Amino acid sequence: MEKAIIYVVSDSVGETAEFVTKAALSQFMDENAYDLYRIPYVENIEVLRGAVYHAKQLGAMIGFTLVNPVLREFLIQEARNKQVECVDILGPMLEAMERKFHRKAKEEPGLIHRLDEDYFRRVEAIEFAVRYDDGRDPRGVMQADIVLIGVSRTSKTPLSQYLAHKRLKVANIPIVPEVDPPETLFKIPSQKCIGLRISSEKLNSIRKERLKSLGLDDTASYANMERIQEELNYFDQLIQRIGCPVIDVSNKAVEETANIILNMINQPYWNMDTREQ
Template identity: 85%
Template sequence: MEKAIIYVVSDSVGETAEFVTKAALSQFMSENDYDLYRIPYVENIEVLRGAVYHANQLGAMIGFTLVNPMFREFLIQEAKNKNVECVDIMGPMLQAMERKFKKRPKQEPGLIHKLDEDYFRRVEAIEFAVRYDDGRDPRGVQQADIVLIGVSRTSKTPLSQYLAHKQLKVANVPIVPEVEPPTSLFEIPSHKCIGLRISPEKLNDIRKERLKSLGLGDQAAYANVDRIASELDYFNKIIHQLGCPVIDVSNKAVEETANIILNMINQPYWDLHDNKANE
């Protein structure tokens, strides 16, 4: 069976059209059964004409969110002429609201994602958290607002993402006895490095469940009590060297730990722009 092909067309980013289209597709097929191509920031009719042409050639359908009424009308008519299935995702809602509120829409693309300073900071922070996750690039340590350190399965990654949505650049570094932490970890202000401590019993339970989810036995070294004790001893040694704050995450949800960190950041001594590397 050939893959279904769907074009998503928008005079903005196209996120709304893609989300709705994927939600509808999930009722018919898995992600492996279709190819979706986004055509964002449409500024002229020729782009629309080209989209319809390719859709016709490939037997594809089109879903679109166009706030420009001229673009909407052209795309609908062009698709009709070429016998291409074309769905206006936003138009009916705009028309209904126009009738209900008795006023014309602003017809400005992308208002829901107004690219203000806060939006840019949030996107940048999220990208930062992904790029410098799990110590994959030690350069992130010196650029981060916060560096989370802890042994495996202390929720470093989800916590990094949660804080990124608060516009904080977060790097995280796993602490493993066989691997020396990056030297940059010892060069940043100690209060910007936050240790995530966990009880050996809790960590043992979490790791056993993790192994089970992977179809592995819970007797692997990863969940071995002696191995866990060794890792936590090494973690405590590193924390002592850094002299950084520590949060016990044994019985805390990610949101709870994040709120503790956000409260710490509000303390007078905290300066997101202070960095020893720049002194």
Template identity: 85%
Template sequence: MEKKVIYVVSDSVGETAEFVTKAALSQFINENEYDIYRIPYVENTEVLRGAVYHAKQLGAMIGFTLVNRDLRAFLTREAVEKNVECVDILGPMIEAMERKFSLQPKQEPGLIHKLDEDYFKRVEAIEFAVRYDDGRDPRGVAQADIVLIGVSRTSKTPLSQYLAHKQLKVANVPIVPEVEPPKTLFEIPSHKCIGLRISSEKLNDIRKERLKSLGLDDKAFYANLDRIEAELSFFDQIIQRLNCPVIDVSNKAVEETANSIMNMINQPYWDFHEHQAKE
């Protein structure tokens, strides 16, 4: 029997959404007959759009707890547009209390959780991922625990954010034929770099969908197959120079790629913990 898949989305930890989801699932199937993928600490619509995209690809449904009404509305619209089953777990209760008490909700996620040491480490890692996203500041490459490299639309940003919630400081660098990667990239230990490879056909589909979502012509140069092949060829050249690990993300959800990376850094050769201790 094929496992049922549910995405749990939250702008906080996501424990409430996961608990309710499991309680509902217990009325239908056993625990080993489903997979729950939790996407916590959502702060922007890009992550929500990605969640809906992956849910659509896997035939999954989404349960969410978002206190921000704009994010709730966006996710609901996106899910309806993509025909993905999506359930607002917290919103109806908040709206009912707003009517009953004639008060405005604070719209601040995570108020129920204490600010502990792990929380602050996660916040620091998340801020790091934002600061050094998309190669905007090459100084982050030397300071990062992990550096993700790949062409545009290989999920570098959502993956950086996901790993940040695991307290990992992640920088990501876009690979573009016209731009030489930062020199620092070739000076750090090769296994700290992780290449994100994707098939040209898959990337072509993703970029076309991206252009359509922006109201642009899907035949633009950005989604041209020859251009994509050139970018991937340049990516392979950089990987050869770096001699770093590579993960094929063509048919992987962000969570799957993140798990692969976590498995990598738990290998004996990885001196990640030593690196942390020196900081």
């Protein structure tokens, strides 16, 4: 069977059209069963005429997001004349909103991708999470909005990245009995440090699977229950010393843990230092 061919046409980047098209295609076929070609930044009808011509020759269909009504109407009419299947992804939503809000759309391509302050804050937070991941540089502790601490395999890294997309600067520190934690942990407000607790049974299961995925023996000390208990005991001692809040992540998805943290930091006492002086 020949691959299906889809052209994605846009007067901006074309990410929206591609995402929606792929979402629809997933209901019919695997990703390797079609070829998708993106035609971005369309500014004139000649490009659209060429897209329809090639789609006709190859038996392809077209999905498009065009905010310019002239370009949008031309493509629809040209595709109809050439009997090419063509789907307007954005147009019906724009028309419905014009009726609802009683005003015309701005008709400016790419508004959603404008680099605003929120975008830069998110990028900065993501870069921060990468730079200060896994205790790589303890200086990040003092600059972070949140510091996650926990033994290995408590989802510190994915949680840091998830929170970074919420524009929070997150550093994370692995807790290992043989390694002293950075002194900066004891200098920040206690509630900005969040401990990630996990049951020994769950951790044992996770670590065994991790060793197997690496092609290693799952009886290694990394997954040994005695070693795990030693690490968890050390973690508990450290948590008592810091006096920070703790979340049990044993049976929680990253998103669930992140929501708990987001709710915590929205409390009025968040920026207060509750350490005993």
